[in-house]
Amino acid sequence: MASSNLPIILYHYVFSPYARRIVWYLTLRNIPYSQCMQPPVLPRPDLAALGISYRRIPLMSIGRDVYADTRLILQKLEELYPPSSEHPSISASSGDGAALERLLSHFIIDGGIFMRAASLMPPDLPVFKDPRFVKDRAELTGAPPGGPSPFSPKALQARRPESLSEIRDAVALLESTLLADGREWILKTSGPSLGDIEAVWPFHWLTTMPGALPADAIGPAKFPKVFAWIKRFSKAVEARLGEVGKPTTLKGDEAAKVVVGSDFAEHDEQVDASELYATANGFRKGDTVRVWPTDSGSSHKDVGKLVALTSKQIVIETQGTAGSVRLHAPRHGFRLGKADQSNL
Ligand SMILES: N[C@@H](CCC(=O)N[C@@H](CS)C(=O)NCC(=O)O)C(=O)O
Structure with missing residues (x-):
């Protein structure tokens, strides 16, 4: 479970329609965030400094956890911000x-x-x-x-x-x-x-x-x-955008300082022993692994220590020049491999 008083930073560029999904969601729910604008093409040194090679936009940090893929980002925001008068729900819960x-x-x-x-x-x-x-x-x-x-x-x-x-x-x-x-x-x-x-x-x-x-x-x-x-x-x-105003824009190094200087949003994460994928492939917490999306940007594989594997997400710890973060990817559309299996 994530916790809600940590800084949120959206890494994106203005023309990204995927990023707009998140901007709209944050805006409609009145959730405060900052943004760190990225170039529309590689390289993206701000993300490399966090040890991230995932190449798609957007990414979103919540404290020291960084989330890839808008589907996981939306799911985490739903968890982090349960409906309240300040942050009214916009989703159907069932x-x-x-x-x-x-x-x-x-x-x-x-x-x-x-x-x-x-x-x-x-x-x-x-x-x-x-x-x-x-x-x-x-x-x-x-x-x-x-x-x-x-x-x-x-x-x-x-x-x-x-x-x-x-x-x-x-x-x-x-x-x-x-x-x-x-x-x-x-x-x-x-x-x-x-x-x-x-x-x-x-x-x-x-x-x-x-x-x-x-x-x-x-x-x-x-x-x-x-x-x-x-x-x-x-x-x-x-x-709504007019009412809530524009987010603060942070430079890459400012954003990195906020991220690596924050507490983690998720605690006690584990490799779920009942996860078939973990038992079938012998994944253990602390293994050095690789994670990558299977549909596009697949040549950008993130390497790090496995922190958690559940039915919903893969979490690894990355190491960059600015420090280490926990990178989260959804299970759907992503693959996990052992770091030494370079043929995957
Ligand atoms: N499934 C991903 C797809 C994200 C995606 O493809 N984003 C586009 C931008 S709209 C992208 O990354 N394009 C290449 C790039 O900017 O490097 C998600 O939901 O976040």
């Missing part, structure tokens, strides 16, 4: 609503909707003229070095028709099912909820990039309910 939150997360992230949305970034965006960006994103996706990048303007153009069809299908699903009865919010709540965050973010992102969606095929005329909902969501979070 039943159909909780199931829908999880299923929407799987649909959008594991079901490929986000990757399809990423393929719809307009190929003429200035960023695609930057060879560093194109190469960096090829590395992210595991494309063979030296080969064509899936994020070159040509490759994007080639994938566009198929991606448009997938995104249209997802928008049509929302229009004809969850939003069909004219409700304002996905889970029929009185304001935007976690269910809305889980469903809206890639579509919202696409509407912020002129030229990403052809208005006649995927726009308000064809899908009025979905596009009105995206606008409503955007307005509601902008209004």
Whole structure:
């Protein structure tokens, strides 16, 4: 269990749609945090100084624990900040609503909707003229070095028709099912909820990039309910952002000092002896292990001492020039290996 009066720092960059999921959640729940802005391409020395080689954005520190992956970050914030008058709940704690939150997360992230949305970034965006960006994103996706990048303007153009069809299908699903009865919010709540965050973010992102969606095929005329909902969501979070104000921005070394100088957010963490993966592979607390995501950014493997392995998370202790931290990764979408098994 995490504890709540520790400093929270979000490592991100403004254009990251994944990071926006966390910014919206923190904002809607009035949870104070600072931010440490990162470059959109590698290297990221602020994270390397904490001994972290995980390359995706965002990461979030709570005290001296650092969390990778928005799904684990949201789960930890839910634990850390139970509903109160200061931090009202925006999630369904059980039943159909909780199931829908999880299923929407799987649909959008594991079901490929986000990757399809990423393929719809307009190929003429200035960023695609930057060879560093194109190469960096090829590395992210595991494309063979030296080969064509899936994020070159040509490759994007080639994938566009198929991606448009997938995104249209997802928008049509929302229009004809969850939003069909004219409700304002996905889970029929009185304001935007976690269910809305889980469903809206890639579509919202696409509407912020002129030229990403052809208005006649995927726009308000064809899908009025979905596009009105995206606008409503955007307005509601902008209004909340205006009320709670901007977070403090810390430089990398300032952030590192806060992180390594803090107490841990989680205590008494253990390798759960009943975890099949631990018994089958002989993992013990203190083993030197490697952890990495299996879907993208997989060549960035974090090495450290195993602190905990449970049904929900893998925790390792990393060592960087600024000090050591505990890095947490969710079980879903991540793999744990022995540090000496370099063939994994
Ligand atoms: N499953 C991860 C995915 C995160 C992700 O892919 N983030 C993008 C930015 S929106 C990224 O890291 N891109 C490459 C980079 O910035 O290095 C999560 O939920 O946090």
